[in-house]
Amino acid sequence: MDQKGNIKWGLWLFLLFNLAFDLQGQVSYGGSPIYKYELSPDLESCAKELHFAASQQQLKSLEQYSKGQALTFAHQYTVNYTPDNSGTWTTLEDGTKVWRLLISSPGAFTINLIFDRYRLPEGGKLFIYNTDYSDMIGAFTSENNMTSGVLPTAPVRGDEVVVEYQEPKDVPFHGELLIGAVNHDFLGFYDLGSLKYGIFGESGSCNEDISCYDADNQLDIRRSVVRMLVGGVDYCTGTMINNTNNDGTPYMITAAHCMKEDAAGSTTLLFFNYESPHCAVIDGSNLQTLGTSSQSITGGETKVLVDSLDIALLKMEERPPAYYRPYYAGWTLSSSPSAPFVSIHHPQGDVKKISTFSGELEASTYNFLSNSPYAQVDNFHWRVSEWTTGATERGSSGCPIFDANNLLVGTLSGGQAYCGNPINDYFTQFYKAWDKNTEENAHFKSWLDPQNLGAQSLEGLDPYADNPFVRISNVETGDDAIxxxxxxxxxxxxxxxxxxxxxxxxxxxxxxxxxxxxxxxxxxxxxxxxxxxxxxxxxxxxxxxxxxxxxxxxxxxxxxxxxxxxxxxxxxxxxxxxxxxxxxxxxxxxxxxxxxxxxxxxxxxxxxxxxxxxxxxxxxxxxxxxxxxxxxxxxxxxxxxxVVYGDTQVVLSEEKELVLYHLPGVKDAIYLNSNQQFVDHVQVIDMGGRVLFTQPINKSGEEIEVTLNDIPAGVYILKIQLEDAWLNKKILVE
Known part of the structure; x- marks a missing residue:
């Protein structure tokens, strides 16, 4: 048979491997469990087995919940497991002591834990993994000791997990561990896209992937939006937000109703970059791909929480590291923000989506849910009358709305909108929440303008802009996948x-x-x-x-x-x-x-x-x-x-050399003589590796115009895709 006969064109498959190293949660410090392939009879005999089954009625009732509530995906057991009252201890030849505890909750998609007490000595290591070792998080060490003494952990796949703590022989004190909550996932934290029950399994089809809307990664604010896991049981959306010190303090703004399971903020996890990595068509449809869940930070302290205004601000204990590529959104105190508007969010806990609104925001009154104990505050919200594209859903709660200058002007409280009827969503008015109340824990000003500079607006911040991490890919935007x-x-x-x-x-x-x-x-x-x-x-x-x-x-x-x-x-x-x-x-x-x-x-x-x-x-x-x-x-x-980009990556013969030149009087374009070579497209890339825009060419010629799209003055890389090669050329924009 012709070895090429069975090839179908598009995105093809290749064999690879399971990376057990795709850690599902917060900053951790390497290493591996000692007993990763062994479940001893002693361990199994001391297992803690919990029982919960979400009935069809319970799942159905979740569909009836209106926005204005967080999306609950897990059932919480309150427990009291410590190395003194649970599990087994083993002492190794070198004197290292190992504590292990097997926790079982039959039928759970994932299990996550909350340590009500977590304090490890230097050298101590904690791991959590499932029994076939296909999913593992850790090591958690003394670097994860929080001021609160609490440690929430990311979900681990499966309905059985092993907790393993390793303590060296000579430590200044014994580790302090108390598991206070075990959370049984009944919806599928990592696999919502595969579920088909009711509203669960996918966000509405009208919601556009951020990777398609912003295919060239020009929209910095997308990196400020995070998926929240609150108290081990709820989904919401939050936004990393800048302060006038421009110092990268990890503040996160969201809705107060998102924090009902964690008013203190200590059991909240934030997941960064949970989005489809590329905009691709799969099998001839727009079936989405899911981003990695490996980038998160854990634990914070609530600085602002006002239920009646539905506003919340957390200061996270960990700063997102450089390789998360975080961004802190800017904001404005304008009482008449400029259209158009965009909202970036995680509907149903899904990958990052974007909704757009080309109209004007209207000051309005948001009516809390009928069972809410809080009285409405008149004209404290912005009303989106009807989304131009997209909508919001449960799980979108707390998400930002940005104005035409990409500055935050509010956060989502709730509303009536969904894909079939995208009307009447309500966002808090950031400028009114700024200093409406005098108490420090009831307004944003004290935290986001700590030196009382009187700023009326603030640009966003890339805290690692001087040496950014760059994601390098050869996958083209719009590629097909079959x-x-x-x-x-x-x-x-x-x-x-x-x-x-x-x-x-x-x-x-x-x-x-x-x-x-x-x-x-x-x-x-x-x-x-x-x-x-x-x-x-x-x-x-x-x-x-x-x-x-x-x-x-x-x-x-x-x-x-x-x-x-x-x-x-x-x-x-x-x-x-x-x-x-x-x-x-x-x-x-x-x-x-x-x-x-x-x-x-x-x-x-x-x-x-x-x-x-x-x-x-x-x-x-x-x-x-x-x-x-x-x-x-x-x-x-x-x-x-x-990353340092080269000036060129192939050597062309003299007769094929491409020539870049300017035309007199033309400031917003450069021109290319391709010397009869076909040019597929060009990209302009900044020196940090970010693609500013892509321009299709699809021709050869002596005067191919490359528009510069009002980019700021500076040095850039012009990437030129030829028929069988591509070139990098440095260009200077003045």
């Missing part, structure tokens, strides 16, 4: 008749960078495979050459279709010039075709970046292996810092 149905030949980048064993993605146009981690998007998997892979980073110009990093024997376990996984390297890797990231599949004694990732396939006017290795032929371009009329890119992105 599930291949390869019954004989196998996968393009996995087990197939070509008997290829290694696959890699090439990254070019960079002089130097430090790689921290890798993102990958699976589209299919088989649970329970014992297969392993090795993940590698190579230096090389024409093919993978010098091995820089290798992570061996990563096991395939439980993954989620269309949900991104993030692998953090053991140590950051410095690269100079072109580099490759890829993997080798180890088949010994295990099934094949256990996992698949998307591959972007396009026509010959897009450069090939995927490479395939065979023992008899070495490294080859995927286009040369499968079909040279098509070009391929793996859906595999790199997270890097200290």
């Amino acid at each position: 599930d291949s149905d390869v019954t004989v030949d196998g996968y393009l980048a996995g087990h197939n008749v070509m008997q290829a064993t290694m696959f890699a993605e090439k990254f070019t146009g960079i002089k130097s960078a430090i790689i921290k981690g890798i993102y990958m998007m699976p589209c299919d998997y088989k649970y329970g495979s014992g297969q392993t892979v090795d993940v590698m980073v190579w230096q090389g110009s024409e093919s993978p050459q010098t091995l820089l990093s290798k992570k061996e024997d990563i096991s395939i376990g439980s993954l989620t279709k269309n949900k991104e996984v993030y692998l953090e390297l053991d140590d950051p890797v410095e690269v100079t010039g072109s580099f490759f990231v890829g993997y080798e599949i180890n088949y010994e004694g295990s099934p094949i075709d256990s996992f698949a990732l998307y591959v972007s396939v396009a026509d010959s006017k897009v450069n090939n970046t995927m490479w395939v290795y065979h023992s008899s032929t070495g490294w080859e371009k995927a286009a040369d292996v499968y079909d040279n009329s098509m070009h391929y890119s793996l859906w595999l992105d790199v997270l890097a810092e200290s």
Whole structure:
């Protein structure tokens, strides 16, 4: 059979692996459990088993709740588990003491815990993992000790979890641990997209993915919006917000009704960048892909909480690290903010969406739910009369609304809007909440203008703008993604008749960078495979050459279709010039075709970046292996810092050299002579790696105009996509 006969064009699949290192929650400090593959009889005999079953009536009743309430996804058990009254202790030969506790709640999609007391000595490590070790969080250490003494943890998949605490022989004090709550997830915290019961399973179809609305990542405010997990049981939306000191103090603004399970703020987790990583069409439809849940911070202190105004402000104990790429939104005290408006939110706890409103906000009175004990405050809210695009839903509560200058003007309290009837949503008026009350815990001014500068507006803040982390990708906006149905030949980048064993993605146009981690998007998997892979980073110009990093024997376990996984390297890797990231599949004694990732396939006017290795032929371009009329890119992105872009990544012959030039009197454009070469598109990228805009070209010519879209003066990279290569050129905008 023709080895190319079963290929379907679009985004293809390749075999890869389960990354148990895609940590589902807050900042943690590495390491691994000692007993990760062992459940002893002693541990099982001391297990704590809890029982809860959400009835159909209970689930149905949740559908009837109006906005103005947080979205509850879990049932909370109040418990009192400590190393003194629960679990088992073991002492290792080196004197390390290990405490383990098995907690079971049959039928739970996930389990999360709240430690009412958490205080570890230096050297102590805490892990939480499920019994097949397909999901694990930790290590939590003394670095996670909070002022409150409380530690909420992110959900771990499955209905059984093991808590493991390791304490070295010589410590200044014994660790203090008390589990006060076990939360049984009855909706599916990580898998709402796969549920089909009632309203649960997906947000309304009118809601647009932020990655499609802002395909070039120009909208900084999207990085300020976070998904909230409150008290281990509720979803809401919040916004990181700037203060006049511009010092990156981690303030988060939301609605007061979101905090009903955590008035103190100590059991609130914030998830950053939970969004579809790329705007892609899958299987001919707009089926969404889910972002990683690996970036979160935990625990805060409530600074403002006024139920009657529905306003809340938390100061988180942890600052989001640089690789989260956080942004602190700006704000305005204008009483007549400028249209148009956008609201960014997590409806139904879904990936980040955006709604738009082109009309004028109207001062209005929001009527609290009939069972609310709070009296309405007249004309304290903005009314969105009818959304231009999108709507809001439960889980959107607390989300921001931004004006035409991308400044926050309010937060969502509730309303009537949904996709079928997108009218009458109500947002607090930020300018009225600013100093309406005199008490410090009842207004924003004392916290967001701590030096009483009298600012009437404030721009947003990127706290790591001087050395930002950059997500580098070869996946093009709008690429199609399909599930291949390869019954004989196998996968393009996995087990197939070509008997290829290694696959890699090439990254070019960079002089130097430090790689921290890798993102990958699976589209299919088989649970329970014992297969392993090795993940590698190579230096090389024409093919993978010098091995820089290798992570061996990563096991395939439980993954989620269309949900991104993030692998953090053991140590950051410095690269100079072109580099490759890829993997080798180890088949010994295990099934094949256990996992698949998307591959972007396009026509010959897009450069090939995927490479395939065979023992008899070495490294080859995927286009040369499968079909040279098509070009391929793996859906595999790199997270890097200290990125320095090169001036060019290929050397053209003199007769093919591209020429950039200005025309007299034209200040908002530059021109390109392509010397008869076809130009697919161009991108303008700032020196921090952010794509400012993409301009389709689709032609050759001596006077190709590239508009500069009123970008500020400075030095930028012009990325030029040719027929079979691409170039980087530095440009100066004056």
